[in-house]
Amino acid sequence: MRTLLLVPALLSLAVVPALAQQRGAANAPQGPRRLGDFQSWTAAVHSEGGQKVCYAFTRATRTDPTREGVILTVTHRASGRDQVALSAGYTYPRNAAVTVTVGQTALPFYTGGNSAFARDGRAAVAAFRAGAQAVARGPRAGGRGNATDTFTLSGFSAAYDAISQECPAARR
Helix, strand or coil, rough: CCHHHHHHHHHHHHHHHHHHHHHHHCCCCCCEEEEEEEEEEEEEEEEECCEEEEEEEEEEEEEEEECCCEEEEEEEECCCCEEEEECCCCCCCCCCCEEEEEECEEEEEECCEEEEEEEEEHHHHHHHCCCEEEEEEEEEEHHHHHEEEEEECCCCCHHHHHHHHHHCCCCC
16 A cells, blocks of 8 residues: 555656756747848847847958957847947947948947947948948047958848848837
């Protein structure tokens, strides 16, 4: 009789933690999921606070001065679309201004820490769709001289379309 009661008790000790682990894995935040590579651009999605965040990014093809981690990103969040950011690979001087030029279009960016942000994301996206390359110019670290970063826009439209499909605009 004791043996009959002991078997279900031992089974429950083994099954309950396994179920809890499965449930925890299902609720755990997931890392980024690649939507695709589009020539020089990559599109991806991840979850932030239970909301989808879709983004497309590319790395600089040229940097002067030479440095790593210089990335141009366009992001769609529930709180806003067409958020355009440039990660410079160094901290900008306080109140620095950056200009990103696409063809004849000069786009003003403001800075904060090691990033610069488009003042008008829609205008930046429109320029990126129409252009071949984007050139960012701003002050170097410490404010001595200028830094210039070049990004190819090859594949931008396809990457942008992929993030827009994954994170469609809210209907009004």
